[in-house]
Amino acid sequence: MDPTSRITLRPFKLTDVDDFLKYAGDETATRHMRWNPITSREEALTHLETVAIPHPWRRSIGLLDDDEDRSIGYISIFPGSGDDRSRANVGYILAAEYWGQGIVTAALRIAVSTVFADLPEVVRLQALVEVEHRASQRVLEKAGFLREGLLRKYGYCKGEIRDLFIYSLLSTDQRRI
Amino acid sequence: MDPETANGTVSETVTLRRLEVSDVDDFMVWAGDERVAKFCTWEPCTNKDQALDFIKSRVITHPWLRAICLEGRPIGTILMTRDSGGGDACRAEIGYHVAWQHWGKGIATAAVKMAVKEVFAEWGPQLERVEGLVDAENVGSQRVLEKAGFCREGLLRKYFVLKGRTCDMVMFSILATDVLPC
Numbered sequence: 001m002d003p004t005s006r007i008t009l010r011p012f013k014l015t016d017v018d019d020f021l022k023y024a025g026d027e028t029a030t031r032h033m034r035w036n037p038i039t040s041r042e043e044a045l046t047h048l049e050t051v052a053i054p055h056p057w058r059r060s061i062g063l064l065d066d067d068e069d070r071s072i073g074y075i076s077i078f079p080g081s082g083d084d085r086s087r088a089n090v091g092y093i094l095a096a097e098y099w100g101q102g103i104v105t106a107a108l109r110i111a112v113s114t115v116f117a118d119l120p121e122v123v124r125l126q127a128l129v130e131v132e133h134r135a136s137q138r139v140l141e142k143a144g145f146l147r148e149g150l151l152r153k154y155g156y157c158k159g160e161i162r163d164l165f166i167y168s169l170l171s172t173d174q175r176r177i
Numbered sequence: 178m179d180p181e182t183a184n185g186t187v188s189e190t191v192t193l194r195r196l197e198v199s200d201v202d203d204f205m206v207w208a209g210d211e212r213v214a215k216f217c218t219w220e221p222c223t224n225k226d227q228a229l230d231f232i233k234s235r236v237i238t239h240p241w242l243r244a245i246c247l248e249g250r251p252i253g254t255i256l257m258t259r260d261s262g263g264g265d266a267c268r269a270e271i272g273y274h275v276a277w278q279h280w281g282k283g284i285a286t287a288a289v290k291m292a293v294k295e296v297f298a299e300w301g302p303q304l305e306r307v308e309g310l311v312d313a314e315n316v317g318s319q320r321v322l323e324k325a326g327f328c329r330e331g332l333l334r335k336y337f338v339l340k341g342r343t344c345d346m347v348m349f350s351i352l353a354t355d356v357l358p359c
Contacts (some may be wrong), residue, residue, distance in 0.1 A: 083218065083337065083338065084337075085338075086335065086337070086338045086343065087335075087336065087337075123335050123343060124334065124335045124336065126333075146334075148331040148332060148333055148334065148348075149330040149331020149332070149333075149348060150330060150331070151308075151330055151331075151348065151350065152306065152328070152330065152350055152352055153267060153268070153305045153306045153350075153352055154267075154268060154306065155265050155267065155268070156265070156267060161267055161305060166331065166333065166348075168333065168334055168335075170334055170335055
């Protein structure tokens with residue numbers, strides 16, 4: 001079944017805390033994130049309250065065929081401020097048990113179909129991906145992002161300096177939904 | 178950032194030093210020039226008070242900014258800006274301006290080479306990368322960085338809004354390992 005038709009995107013709620021903790025506390029799922037796994041329910045609640053819910057554009061990924069609409073991951077789009085407000089950084093995470101089914105790609109396609117209307121000052125979405133993270137590169141490519149180049153020793157992730165590919169999608173690019 | 182057209186090397190001495198309030202008259206020569214300000218976020222200074230204010234509030238306070246001097250006299254500036262955020266202290270962004278009268282002599286290239294060496298020594302070993310973002314239309318400034326040994330990494334589309342216009346920017350970088358002996 002086409003994963004696109006199974007996906008929902010919605011804002012986070014505090015009641016997502018236990019489902020959120022399942023992937024946010026998982027070392028496998030969080031391996032390429034810049035933050036360390038969240039290990040306590042309290043930390044997870046604080047994160048939802050102070051980061052996920054007030055976020056300019058963060059959407060929990062859920063499955064349509066699940067009556068409870070549990071959070072199994074999220075897409076995060078964060079615009080810059082001031083001179084950088086035309087640009088937004090894209091990030092995403094998915095619980096490891098759901099990998100390999102095209103879910104993040106489907107969710108990202110839905111996200112890019114609405115985000116430019118939701119954030120009208122943004123003309124450019126960009127994502128930074130580690131050179132080794134082939135799966136994430138494929139997600140971006142399938143969602144229509146263009147790889148612009150390799151930024152050498154661009155930033156730290158989990159204490160190590162990394163070379164990162166930079167990808168972008170413009171509001172004027174043709175998008176497949 | 179200024180364009181250069183000549184491939185000549187600088188015959189006069191280029192040095193870097195701190196810019197002082199007393200340099201305001203020399204400062205106004207380039208800071209008041211639209212040709213220099215074209216690819217910068219700031220508008221040209223139109224009077225001395227404005228220039229003094231700019232120097233006091235943005236130049237003197239900058240964590241790393243030097244006057245580019247020709248035979249001891251300031252004819253431009255070069256600066257390095259580093260993210261204060263923890264994860265990104267490994268990189269710094271370069272910017273530079275040279276008075277229009279001195280374009281085409283290799284001065285910006287010489288200043289960039291000196292500034293890069295200085296900043297890797299001062300901020301190393303944490304600083305590993307110096308990058309430059311150049312407007313896709315600013316071909317001269319792209320050549321400055323290429324001649325200074327930077328690597329062109331890619332074109333970032335609609336990366337920045339400058340004076341109301343969306344710009345494509347070319348990303349350049351030089352690494353500490355590119356510069357220092359192994």
